[in-house]
Amino acid sequence: MIKNLLSRALALQDRLRAWRRHFHQYPELGFAETQTARYVADVLTELGVRVREGVGRTGVVGEIGVGDPVVALRADMDALPIQEANDVPYASCVPGVMHACGHDAHTAWLLGAAALLAAEPPPHGRVRFLFQPCEENRDAEGKSGARRMIDDGAMEGVEAVFGLHVDAGLAVGKLHTRPGPFMAAVDPFVGTVHGVAAHGAYPHKGVDPIAITAQVLNALYAIPSRRISPLAPCVVTIGSVHGGTANNIIPGEVALTGTIRSFAPAVRETLWAEVRRAFALAEALGGRSTVQIEEGYPILENAPEMVTLLRAVAGEVLGQEAGDADLETGSEDFAMLIQAAGRGGAFAWLGGAIAGDKRAHHHPRFDVDEACLPQGAAILAGVALRCLFSS
Numbered sequence: 001m002i003k004n005l006l007s008r009a010l011a012l013q014d015r016l017r018a019w020r021r022h023f024h025q026y027p028e029l030g031f032a033e034t035q036t037a038r039y040v041a042d043v044l045t046e047l048g049v050r051v052r053e054g055v056g057r058t059g060v061v062g063e064i065g066v067g068d069p070v071v072a073l074r075a076d077m078d079a080l081p082i083q084e085a086n087d088v089p090y091a092s093c094v095p096g097v098m099h100a101c102g103h104d105a106h107t108a109w110l111l112g113a114a115a116l117l118a119a120e121p122p123p124h125g126r127v128r129f130l131f132q133p134c135e136e137n138r139d140a141e142g143k144s145g146a147r148r149m150i151d152d153g154a155m156e157g158v159e160a161v162f163g164l165h166v167d168a169g170l171a172v173g174k175l176h177t178r179p180g181p182f183m184a185a186v187d188p189f190v191g192t193v194h195g196v197a198a199h200g201a202y203p204h205k206g207v208d209p210i211a212i213t214a215q216v217l218n219a220l221y222a223i224p225s226r227r228i229s230p231l232a233p234c235v236v237t238i239g240s241v242h243g244g245t246a247n248n249i250i251p252g253e254v255a256l257t258g259t260i261r262s263f264a265p266a267v268r269e270t271l272w273a274e275v276r277r278a279f280a281l282a283e284a285l286g287g288r289s290t291v292q293i294e295e296g297y298p299i300l301e302n303a304p305e306m307v308t309l310l311r312a313v314a315g316e317v318l319g320q321e322a323g324d325a326d327l328e329t330g331s332e333d334f335a336m337l338i339q340a341a342g343r344g345g346a347f348a349w350l351g352g353a354i355a356g357d358k359r360a361h362h363h364p365r366f367d368v369d370e371a372c373l374p375q376g377a378a379i380l381a382g383v384a385l386r387c388l389f390s391s
């Protein structure tokens with residue numbers, strides 16, 4: 001059953017390409033994927049898939065089969081606020097918005113998996129297709145698309161969940177994944193160093209928050225190397241520093257934003273405490289500080305059992321063993337879906353590099369080799385079937 005999935009998916013190549021190019025031409029930002037969702041729902045309905053719309057605000061859930069267990073397959077649908085620089089017939093028609101991370105490919109190959117499974121439904125159990133909004137961002141309440149879909153019941157009864165992400169730097173025909181921690185937890189923070197404003201000619205009459213910030217920055221950058229074990233990978237990055245309005249005015253405050261990334265709960269907890277301690281230096285230097293750390297996406301931790309299953313299916317579909325992925329300090333809200341599944345799940349990179357011209361993700365010239373589309377469809381359909389049959 002698994003072995004013929006790729007040949008069946010290849011027969012869908014023209015449809016897969018047309019779907020992907022439609023999504024690429026008409027990209028929509030997170031929680032604004034209304035036309036994308038409408039298109040997806042129409043295709044699923046045409047395929048005979050049961051459809052629920054408006055899940056997680058602008059998400060779509062499709063389902064086939066009956067009874068238990070339930071296996072979920074996920075694709076993210078949102079684009080990025082980037083002006084496309086590619087000169088291709090399917091270039092974005094929306095100024096300042098493009099699919100620069102491959103979510104158009106993800107949406108297309110999940111539709112392909114739905115087509116394969118709808119044509120030959122599993123004899124028992126259900127496959128649930130999660131077309132998720134807003135992976136790249138979060139709403140005003142700090143919730144991304146995965147969290148919103150979970151809140152709306154999309155993961156109820158799900159035993160296992162699987163997802164693929166196209167990798168524009170990995171050759172077509174290759175799949176890389178790893179058991180256990182795979183992608184980092186991410187926690188954004190905002191901190192402000194407060195001083196006392198003064199004329200630049202009379203610094204002694206104020207408390208210079210810029211001078212204090214220099215010391216805070218040193219402490220922040222020392223956290224990974226001096227406060228965390230060298231055997232525990234982590235990141236503390238400052239993304240912005242804002243303070244002052246003129247060359248001869250000492251400002252009253254300096255604002256900083258940054259990101260914290262980690263792969264273990266204990267390390268994550270320590271990083272939070274050390275970031276707060278670094279900002280507390282302001283008190284010792286005559287100023288004061290405020291810092292707010294926001295809990296972001298959790299660690300993406302693949303279930304070993306599900307990785308083994310995914311590797312086996314990918315090997316049969318692609319004709320070669322799956323490779324080992326490195327730890328990624330990037331993050332993915334797919335981690336929340338794994339946590340919500342009864343037996344966990346697995347996430348993997350699928351190669352989509354354009355030979356001789358690999359494109360960077362989140363870049364205006366991002367693109368992929370569309371030969372990856374039937375491979376993604378076949379692997380997702382295959383892993384759902386294998387999981388159902390092994391339950």
